[in-house]
Amino acid sequence: MPALNLATKGLNVAAIREDFPILQQTVNGGKPLVYLDSTATSQKPGAVIAALDEYYRKYNANVHRGIYALAEEATARYEAARKQVQKFIGAKSFREIIFTRNTTESINLVAYSWGRANVQAGDEIVLTLLEHHSNIVPWQILAKEKKAKLVYIEVDEQGLLREDQIDRLITDKTKLVAATMMSNVTGTITPIKRIIDRAHAVGAVCLVDAAQSAPHMPVNVQALDCDFMAFSGHKMLGPFVGILYGKRALLEGMTPFIGGGEMIREVFLEDFKANELPWKFEGGTPAIAEGIGLGVAVDYLTALGMENVREHERELTGYALSKLQAVEGIRILGPLDRELRGGIISFDIPGIHPHDVAAILDREGICVRAGHHCAMPLHEHYGLAATSRASFYIYNVPEEVDKLVETLAKVRKIFNG
Amino acid sequence: MDDLYRELILDHYQHPHNHGELEDADISFEDSNPLCGDKIRFEIKLKDNVVQEVRFNGKGCAISQASASMLSDELIGKSLDEIRKMNKQFILDMLGIPLGPTRIKCALLPLKVVKAAAYGLNASPDEEDEE
Numbered sequence: 404m405p406a407l408n409l410a411t412k413g414l415n416v417a418a419i420r421e422d423f424p425i426l427q428q429t430v431n432g433g434k435p436l437v438y439l440d441s442t443a444t445s446q447k448p449g450a451v452i453a454a455l456d457e458y459y460r461k462y463n464a465n466v467h468r469g470i471y472a473l474a475e476e477a478t479a480r481y482e483a484a485r486k487q488v489q490k491f492i493g494a495k496s497f498r499e500i501i502f503t504r505n506t507t508e509s510i511n512l513v514a515y516s517w518g519r520a521n522v523q524a525g526d527e528i529v530l531t532l533l534e535h536h537s538n539i540v541p542w543q544i545l546a547k548e549k550k551a552k553l554v555y556i557e558v559d560e561q562g563l564l565r566e567d568q569i570d571r572l573i574t575d576k577t578k579l580v581a582a583t584m585m586s587n588v589t590g591t592i593t594p595i596k597r598i599i600d601r602a603h604a605v606g607a608v609c610l611v612d613a614a615q616s617a618p619h620m621p622v623n624v625q626a627l628d629c630d631f632m633a634f635s636g637h638k639m640l641g642p643f644v645g646i647l648y649g650k651r652a653l654l655e656g657m658t659p660f661i662g663g664g665e666m667i668r669e670v671f672l673e674d675f676k677a678n679e680l681p682w683k684f685e686g687g688t689p690a691i692a693e694g695i696g697l698g699v700a701v702d703y704l705t706a707l708g709m710e711n712v713r714e715h716e717r718e719l720t721g722y723a724l725s726k727l728q729a730v731e732g733i734r735i736l737g738p739l740d741r742e743l744r745g746g747i748i749s750f751d752i753p754g755i756h757p758h759d760v761a762a763i764l765d766r767e768g769i770c771v772r773a774g775h776h777c778a779m780p781l782h783e784h785y786g787l788a789a790t791s792r793a794s795f796y797i798y799n800v801p802e803e804v805d806k807l808v809e810t811l812a813k814v815r816k817i818f819n820g
Numbered sequence: 821m822d823d824l825y826r827e828l829i830l831d832h833y834q835h836p837h838n839h840g841e842l843e844d845a846d847i848s849f850e851d852s853n854p855l856c857g858d859k860i861r862f863e864i865k866l867k868d869n870v871v872q873e874v875r876f877n878g879k880g881c882a883i884s885q886a887s888a889s890m891l892s893d894e895l896i897g898k899s900l901d902e903i904r905k906m907n908k909q910f911i912l913d914m915l916g917i918p919l920g921p922t923r924i925k926c927a928l929l930p931l932k933v934v935k936a937a938a939y940g941l942n943a944s945p946d947e948e949d950e951e
């Protein structure tokens with residue numbers, strides 16, 4: 404890539420790109436890889452890949468209960484990663500950090516363990532129209548089982564959450580509010596603090612889906628005062644492991660989710676005593692290498708500074724929004740003000756199906772996603788079955804935006820002659 | 821210029837044959853591609869078990885729509901038995917373009933719908949067409 408003149412405020416993107424082996428390759432006969440799908444999963448820096456490799460080569464052993472040196476090292480590193488994540492999101496205790504498979508599993512854990520014990524017939528669960536299916540379906544399952552009611556905070560024409568509905572829909576009937584901090588379709592940053600405060604004012608518990616915010620902006624669970632937070636390591640430079648944060652008092656009061664080894668203190672013929680936090684919620688052998696790799700990813704992001712990450716993406720998103728708006732006929736979902744959104748841009752070009760857009764972009768080595776992005780209710784709201792989505796991370800540069808825009812012109816030409 | 825979007829494909833996409841609805845269809849079926857939520861519906865009018873008229877409607881990408889349009893031409897004059905015997909290779913030959921694993925699903929959706937219609941609501945017994 405040539406010299407970078409934009410979006411380098413705070414980040415040395417040229418140096419960052421060097422850290423990502425996958426970006427060094429060319430695809431489709433010599434075209435540089437333009438990866439614009441970090442919302443689905445981010446690329447991984449060499450340091451994370453090396454950590455996985457090192458674990459398998461040098462100290463592959465099951466964690467906990469091992470008396471030999473290898474097992475002790477694996478355990479120490481796995482538990483160190485937990486503390487790195489704790490620091491990264493500003494949690495009070497490592498006991499509040501539970502490793503899961505992904506955001507989806509984290510949310511299901513809360514729906515199953517907390518939800519089943521606390522939600523009753525007639526209670527309301529408040530969601531937003533911006534949610535990913537993984538923050539909708541677990542609540543639908545729970546609501547069906549308990550005869551509870553789902554209520555959705557809607558979005559306005561700009562794609563922002565209807566703030567006027569927060570107080571109206573979160574009421575003393577509300578048991579739980581589950582809301583995203585950043586939409587994976589429109590990039591909308593939600594007024595999450597207001598939502599959490601309102602939930603607490605009516606005595607409800609609030610879960611924050613941070614799958615898109617934790618990788619891209621500063622997030623502090625104590626400042627937010629959220630009760631639960633779910634996010635995915637694989638979207639923040641790490642391997643495929645998920646995280647659930649929960650306030651200790653809440654977690655202590657919950658029954659386990661997955662029963663088996665690791666999560667017990669003692670087992671008798673008829674009953675068991677659960678392990679202490681956080682292992683109480685980590686049934687079976689965890690994804691050890693992935694957990695350790697996540698610690699390395701968190702270190703990498705911390706070294707860059709999450710303020711700088713956000714600043715870089717704010718600049719790049721502003722640049723992309725202005726360039727994309729010039730594409731004839733394009734409809735961009737979500738706010739056009741870069742201050743109100745993250746680096747996720749879903750768009751529609753009328754008459755050209757997103758699959759076709761993505762297929763033609765792919766010929767030029769550009770990776771974007773096409774579909775409903777696991778947010779069918781939101782697409783329904785926009786009257787679209789599918790959109791194309793370009794998303795950015797620390798390694799993306801303005802030249803890649805230019806390439807996207809140029810190729811979109813080509814797409815239009817193929818279809819409109 | 822682009823082998824995936826040959827003129828023939830684009831032409832069928834932009835000017836689909838047999839597009840619309842039939843007032844008095846004998847059989848009809850609709851299905852969607854879970855990948856993108858695209859829907860295709862086929863309506864068929866028969867005489868002595870032979871396709872007289874066919875219409876399709878719904879939304880989709882250029883590949884699925886062109887496949888539906890070209891397939892609709894092929895259906896006319898065919899018996900239900902002949903339709904039941906159509907397979908993946910028939911569609912690939914008809915389209916004549918290289919398709920990756922994802923786009924193959926788009927290309928095959930119309931055939932899936934038509935075969936389901938031909939078999940009645942008991943879905944087609946051979947799922948070998950999937951991949």
Ligand SMILES: Cc1ncc(COP(=O)(O)O)c(C=O)c1O
Nearest residue numbers: 505506507535537587614615635
């Ligand atoms: C906002 C949001 N929530 C939840 C998820 C689900 O994440 P995972 O597939 O890692 O469970 C995603 C992933 O796309 C997301 O963007």
